[in-house]
Amino acid sequence: YRVWETERVRTTCPHCGVGCQLNLVVKDGRIVDAEAAPGPANKSLLCVKGRFASYDFVGSPERLRTPLVKNPETGEFEPATWDEALDLVASRFADLKERYGGEALAAFACARSTNEDIYLLQKMARTAFGTNNVDNCARVCHAPSVSGLAATLGSGAMTNTIEDVTREADVIMLVGSNPEEAHPVFGMQIRAAVENGAKLIVVDPRDIRLTERADVHLKLRPGTNVAFANGMVHILINEGLVDREFIEERTEGFDRLARMVQEYTPERVAEICGIDARDLVSAAKLYGSAERAPIIYCLGVTEHSSGTEGVMSLSNIAMVCGKLGRPGCGVNPVRGQNNVQGACDMGATPGDFPGYQKLTNPEVAEKFERAWSTELSRVPGLMATECFPAMVDGRIKGLFVFGEDPVRTDPDTGHVIKALEALDFLVVDDLFMTETARYADVILPGRSYAEKEGTFTNTERRVQRVRKAVDIGGDTLLDTDIFTEIMNRMGYPQPHLSAAQIMDEIASLTPSYGGISHARLDGTEVAGQGLQWPCPNRDHPGTAILHVGSFSRGIGAYSTAEYREATEQPDGDYPFILMTGRILYQYNACAMTGRAEGINEVAPSSFIEMNERDASALGIADGDRVKVASRRGEVETTARVSDKTSPGETWMPFHFQDGNSNWLTIAALDTIAKTPEYKVCAVRVERA
Numbered sequence: 001y002r003v004w005e006t007e008r009v010r011t012t013c014p015h016c017g018v019g020c021q022l023n024l025v026v027k028d029g030r031i032v033d034a035e036a037a038p039g040p041a042n043k044s045l046l047c048v049k050g051r052f053a054s055y056d057f058v059g060s061p062e063r064l065r066t067p068l069v070k071n072p073e074t075g076e077f078e079p080a081t082w083d084e085a086l087d088l089v090a091s092r093f094a095d096l097k098e099r100y101g102g103e104a105l106a107a108f109a110c111a112r113s114t115n116e117d118i119y120l121l122q123k124m125a126r127t128a129f130g131t132n133n134v135d136n137c138a139r140v141c142h143a144p145s146v147s148g149l150a151a152t153l154g155s156g157a158m159t160n161t162i163e164d165v166t167r168e169a170d171v172i173m174l175v176g177s178n179p180e181e182a183h184p185v186f187g188m189q190i191r192a193a194v195e196n197g198a199k200l201i202v203v204d205p206r207d208i209r210l211t212e213r214a215d216v217h218l219k220l221r222p223g224t225n226v227a228f229a230n231g232m233v234h235i236l237i238n239e240g241l242v243d244r245e246f247i248e249e250r251t252e253g254f255d256r257l258a259r260m261v262q263e264y265t266p267e268r269v270a271e272i273c274g275i276d277a278r279d280l281v282s283a284a285k286l287y288g289s290a291e292r293a294p295i296i297y298c299l300g301v302t303e304h305s306s307g308t309e310g311v312m313s314l315s316n317i318a319m320v321c322g323k324l325g326r327p328g329c330g331v332n333p334v335r336g337q338n339n340v341q342g343a344c345d346m347g348a349t350p351g352d353f354p355g356y357q358k359l360t361n362p363e364v365a366e367k368f369e370r371a372w373s374t375e376l377s378r379v380p381g382l383m384a385t386e387c388f389p390a391m392v393d394g395r396i397k398g399l400f401v402f403g404e405d406p407v408r409t410d411p412d413t414g415h416v417i418k419a420l421e422a423l424d425f426l427v428v429d430d431l432f433m434t435e436t437a438r439y440a441d442v443i444l445p446g447r448s449y450a451e452k453e454g455t456f457t458n459t460e461r462r463v464q465r466v467r468k469a470v471d472i473g474g475d476t477l478l479d480t481d482i483f484t485e486i487m488n489r490m491g492y493p494q495p496h497l498s499a500a501q502i503m504d505e506i507a508s509l510t511p512s513y514g515g516i517s518h519a520r521l522d523g524t525e526v527a528g529q530g531l532q533w534p535c536p537n538r539d540h541p542g543t544a545i546l547h548v549g550s551f552s553r554g555i556g557a558y559s560t561a562e563y564r565e566a567t568e569q570p571d572g573d574y575p576f577i578l579m580t581g582r583i584l585y586q587y588n589a590c591a592m593t594g595r596a597e598g599i600n601e602v603a604p605s606s607f608i609e610m611n612e613r614d615a616s617a618l619g620i621a622d623g624d625r626v627k628v629a630s631r632r633g634e635v636e637t638t639a640r641v642s643d644k645t646s647p648g649e650t651w652m653p654f655h656f657q658d659g660n661s662n663w664l665t666i667a668a669l670d671t672i673a674k675t676p677e678y679k680v681c682a683v684r685v686e687r688a
């Protein structure tokens with residue numbers, strides 16, 4: 001008879017940015033299953049992570065269930081009441097602010113949490129802390145997409161939708177993106193498009209599974225994207241495959257671009273990129289002669305010291321061919337975490353209020369000061385990757401980390417630990433005892449996506465509902481209540497608002513979210529399809545395709561960025577290039593997927609892919625234990641020997657604590673967006 005107590009709660013997958021819709025099956029107050037639901041991006045599909053790793057972690061016995069305060073004498077964490085923990089957090093941050101100013105504090109937002117959580121976190125930083133040192137993990141992934149697409153097109157987001165780029169495309173160009181592992185349901189739809197006749201160009205230093213279906217695979221040397229893109233434009237111009245009308249009516253600076261790319265002949269580009277010039281010409285002709293061809297890209301473009309330039313160079317390709325503002329076209333960054341798009345939209349960035357409204361714009365700053373009834377700092381803050389050196393040299397004394405684990409995920413782990421140890425006060429708000437939380441003074445147990453109401457914004461700018469399915473018991477608090485209480489205790493009074501009320505506040509201050517509310521998302525008009533921003537008012541249906549008729553910035557601007565080498569090149573001591581990335585089964589630092597038993601059985605630990613020629617020269621066989629060292633650290637892991645990577649190149653997943661690749665990676669930063677160069681550092685490999 002207890003079957004009658006089973007219910008299904010429609011919500012959004014907590015893993016990647018595709019934003020698949022799923023039903024959490026709840027029985028007797030526990031989530032016992034997850035089923036695919038029909039969503040606009042997923043068409044009733046789920047990948048292994050959404051299907052099998054979206055609920056075990058929610059009720060895991062390893063969840064933090066009470067606030068913890070570190071005993072300074074013993075270094076051990078001891079349980080505390082919420083009043084004790086929150087009073088301590090508020091008084092220590094207030095004291096640091098009093099002594100050193102708000103600029104000595106910083107906050108990192110969780111890109112897996114809801115828009116409503118993230119909005120309040122950045123509000124807490126800007127009002128109670130008095131700083132714009134607030135950022136999110138887009139800084140270590142797609143921040144160059146925000147800066148690069150905003151500079152060239154005007155909006156730092158995916159231009160089109162998953163549906164139109166897979167259903168309408170004649171040719172799909174994938175650059176530095178492995179969607180069948182990192183965004184699997186998008187990957188499935190790309191594969192289906194190719195099986196239905198679309199041509200495929202893969203631009204990637206590794207053989208990904210979709211390479212087997214590619215018409216052209218440009219197996220670039222890591223770090224040479226800008227040379228590739230400039231070479232494409234060179235060929236498109238020479239072959240007469242550019243759209244002169246589009247160029248003249250909608251863009252500026254084409255002549256300067258045309259002059260710059262003259263030097264990027266197919267032969268020169270082939271030499272820089274380590275590819276065959278004929279393949280580059282084939283790719284350019286295939287893309288240029290297609291009526292509809294989207295560029296879909298990911299971290300293989302952004303995670304370079306030239307990441308923003310790489311993104312801008314992709315905009316060049318689409319603009320010279322007039323492949324923007326139409327279905328089946330565009331420049332489409334695939335965002336990594338479920339709500340990293342929302343984290344940027346919500347203003348968890350050091351230079352922008354919510355909706356990318358510049359804090360240096362006096363009218364915007366005054367609007368927020370009026371709405372929040374306080375004076376705000378107008379000095380752009382430090383980006384997250386700039387905060388770590390600032391902790392080491394004492395400029396930042398206090399840090400609030402919400403749902404991120406930089407010890408696992410940021411480059412050069414040794415430096416991250418040194419930075420955290422230098423802090424006067426560290427607070428971590430998380431679900432589990434993470435590697436970062438071990439360095440905290442106070443740990444606050446927040447709630448997961450299945451224990452709260454809210455919204456996520458997927459990679460297509462689509463705002464979708466997150467719904468509460470269960471309570472897990474214990475002494476956890478809603479994260480919005482945690483931030484509200486800290487604001488109250490730091491002398492910035494705030495009412496406790498529901499998630500729906502917080503979204504109303506967001507809409508009232510953020511033009512691109514102006515028409516979005518929980519009531520609308522839950523209503524029959526939207527009918528479970530979400531709303532894509534810009535959605536400026538309550539009658540607006542949302543915007544599927546950006547830049548129709550004109551660019552968000554008015555006229556499209558070309559980049560004339562030249563190719564430059566990655567920061568660290570292999571040499572005699574460290575002869576291999578290391579790239580890092582994601583695998584299908586695990587997600588980021590495994591906090592959620594690592595609690596699903598079946599997932600851990602198939603993908604339990606780290607490995608390094610290396611070319612068979614290199615392995616053979618070093619006497620390494622497939623499955624051997626190896627030591628991998630860079631100038632920053634050393635780890636032990638397992639060798640996977642194949643020809644997926646080219647000779648001289650290696651690849652590791654970044655998910656795992658054992659053999660964590662970030663002990664090796666370099667914190668060389670993109671010159672504009674300050675995103676680390678995870679895709680190129682120099683390593684040595686030897687038998688363990």
Ligand code: SF4
Nearest residue numbers: 013015016020047050
């Ligand atoms: Fe979740 Fe992404 Fe898989 Fe969809 S593709 S089920 S959003 S992890």
